Amino acid sequence: MSTIKTLAWVLYSKDLVAGNYGTLRKEPISFEDISRKEVLIEPLYGGWEANMTHALERKPVDVCHKRGESKVVLGNSGVVRVLKIGPGVTRLKPGDVCVFIPYGPCNRHGYLDTAFGFGFDEPGTIGMLARQTKVKDYQLVPVPGNSQLSLHQWPIISVRFGSGWSNWVVTLKCWEAQVSLEEFPSPHVFGWGGGVTLSELLLAKEKGFNVSMIASCDKRLELIKNLGITPIDRRRFSDLYYDHEKYESDKEYRKKYFASLSTFRKIVNEITGDDGVSIFIENIGLPVYPATMRVLGRPGIIATTGWKKGMNLEINRALECHYRHIHVFTHALRLTEGEKCIAYAAENNWIPRDNYPIYDWEDIPQLAHDYAQGKISSYFPTFQVNPI
Numbered sequence: 001m002s003t004i005k006t007l008a009w010v011l012y013s014k015d016l017v018a019g020n021y022g023t024l025r026k027e028p029i030s031f032e033d034i035s036r037k038e039v040l041i042e043p044l045y046g047g048w049e050a051n052m053t054h055a056l057e058r059k060p061v062d063v064c065h066k067r068g069e070s071k072v073v074l075g076n077s078g079v080v081r082v083l084k085i086g087p088g089v090t091r092l093k094p095g096d097v098c099v100f101i102p103y104g105p106c107n108r109h110g111y112l113d114t115a116f117g118f119g120f121d122e123p124g125t126i127g128m129l130a131r132q133t134k135v136k137d138y139q140l141v142p143v144p145g146n147s148q149l150s151l152h153q154w155p156i157i158s159v160r161f162g163s164g165w166s167n168w169v170v171t172l173k174c175w176e177a178q179v180s181l182e183e184f185p186s187p188h189v190f191g192w193g194g195g196v197t198l199s200e201l202l203l204a205k206e207k208g209f210n211v212s213m214i215a216s217c218d219k220r221l222e223l224i225k226n227l228g229i230t231p232i233d234r235r236r237f238s239d240l241y242y243d244h245e246k247y248e249s250d251k252e253y254r255k256k257y258f259a260s261l262s263t264f265r266k267i268v269n270e271i272t273g274d275d276g277v278s279i280f281i282e283n284i285g286l287p288v289y290p291a292t293m294r295v296l297g298r299p300g301i302i303a304t305t306g307w308k309k310g311m312n313l314e315i316n317r318a319l320e321c322h323y324r325h326i327h328v329f330t331h332a333l334r335l336t337e338g339e340k341c342i343a344y345a346a347e348n349n350w351i352p353r354d355n356y357p358i359y360d361w362e363d364i365p366q367l368a369h370d371y372a373q374g375k376i377s378s379y380f381p382t383f384q385v386n387p388i
Ligand SMILES: NC(=O)c1ccc[n+]([C@@H]2O[C@H](COP(=O)([O-])OP(=O)(O)OC[C@H]3O[C@@H](n4cnc5c(N)ncnc54)[C@H](OP(=O)(O)O)[C@@H]3O)[C@@H](O)[C@H]2O)c1
Pocket: 049, 050, 051, 054, 159, 160, 163, 192, 193, 194, 195, 196, 197, 214, 215, 216, 217, 220, 234, 241, 283, 284, 287, 288, 305, 306, 307, 308, 309, 330, 331, 332, 333, 379
């Protein structure tokens, strides 16, 4: 079998480099040519995902260790061009432009086995930070011909909007399991920041729900408002950052925390008419979790697919039962959901026209740096890998 040679931005295991924080190095890589059901592709655009920064930070894991590899090529969202197909591939042809969906090995119900899927912790995969890579045919969905969306918007589906879609499907059903939409047609849906949350709030808004989103910079707040979502400025309660140790030991910290909590509750009460939040999309974790639970109504749903700032939480089971709180946990999308959510995006212009920064191939380390430093106001930092 012949070998394909290309260039990639590579992350080395922390055992092989100085310092814990991972940096990207551009270098030649090679891999075996495609087999029967595989497809050789060149990424056109990729999305810089939170999981890529988690990987560089080695938090919560060193993905190289987890994969048992000395180096990895990250990148699990992208829009790609098909270069060559294996003899067993019937639904694609060279030249097709497709959305990449990071499905990995799945269980019998179509849910991913590998915790974060292709291009992250699934061993042996080469992600979108390579000029060429090979994928399985079922990981590609052709970009619909009826779409008004620009090519660089499609990587947003691969991870952020795809995961949001799957989480919303479950969340909506859970809400309706307790209160029908005939009884209460416009539940209050809130969300802490991020692209995944935005995707779900747009779906909720489409159903006529009352939607509000929290953000901490003017550009994001403006985007949220322009999308018809009530913006909530997080800077108004900037001390709302729960830290258990400080909470127990630092009086000054506790005082500020409670002042912020009080402002936050007041804002929520004003918006919900003291009803509390019906559904809270929360992908941040520990710093916001106790405050989220304080404002969740009865019944209420806390829905998550992320743990940006802390994944281990303490739950008061008695209160959660009493308040009829449903906790929705989902990860990525189900094997059958990719095509549905791509068709929906094409028909409904679901992905907003934000001012996406598009970084060139050579500037990908700068993108990694800017994202980690919180310098990018867009929810969708994007990079170009190959010319269109
Ligand atoms: N399991 C899955 O399938 C899956 C899929 C996609 C994403 N995720 C995970 O979900 C999380 C969110 O990802 P994302 O892509 O939607 O967003 P993102 O790019 O990670 O941005 C997250 C947002 O978090 C907000 N934020 C940061 N620190 C905060 C704090 N202390 N309190 C409140 N808000 C804070 C910021 O909003 P403001 O500063 O504007 O408020 C920021 O816009 C990540 O951890 C990601 O890895 C998981």
